[in-house]
Amino acid sequence: MGHQVSDPDPKRKLEELEIRLARLRAARQPEKPHQQDYHSQAQLAWRMVTEMVAGLAIGFGIGFGLDTLLGSTPWLMVTFTVLGIVAGIRVMMRSAAELQADYVPPEDAGDLQDDDAFEADEDEGNGYGDGNARR
Known part of the structure; x- marks a missing residue:
């Protein structure tokens, strides 16, 4: 019998x-x-865009309304639109500051687990049961 099994079990x-x-x-x-982190980041991005657009729209609306009432077209509309943009940017910056304050950097736990699994494989041998490297 020339064939020999390296592991009897x-x-x-x-x-x-x-x-x-x-x-x-x-x-x-x-x-x-x-994936959950990605979705929360997307929600925050949409929140910031919405805040910016809301500031712009509110400023434009107030300026346009005052220009219509006072007959000073287009000066108040331009002024309040710029003020709305500035307000939107300030709110966006405040949201970004809150996000940065709450941010906890992720640990590289996944990389460490992969390294530990590799080391465990080395400790167990090569998986051939005879202690010799595959040729």
């Missing part, structure tokens, strides 16, 4: 493989918070 090898797969799956889990 294939069930043990299967269990080891399942453990390694579970570790790799656990290392890949942080995908959901990243």
Whole structure:
């Protein structure tokens, strides 16, 4: 019998493989918070755009209304439109400052988990059970 089996217990090898797969799956889990983070950033971006457009529209509306009442076209409309833009920018900057104050930088936990899984694989050997490298 020239064929020799390197590991007499294939069930043990299967269990080891399942453990390694579970570790790799656990290392890949942080995908959901990243997507939630992306959606919250998109919501904040829309909030800032809305604040800017609202400031512009309100300033334009007030200026246009006063110009119509006072007959001073277009000076009050231009003045209040510029004031509306400035107000919108200030509100946007305040929102950005709040976002920056609440920001917690993400830890590189995913990278560390991948490194730990790699080191665990090295400790267990090459997976061939005979301690020799694949040729």
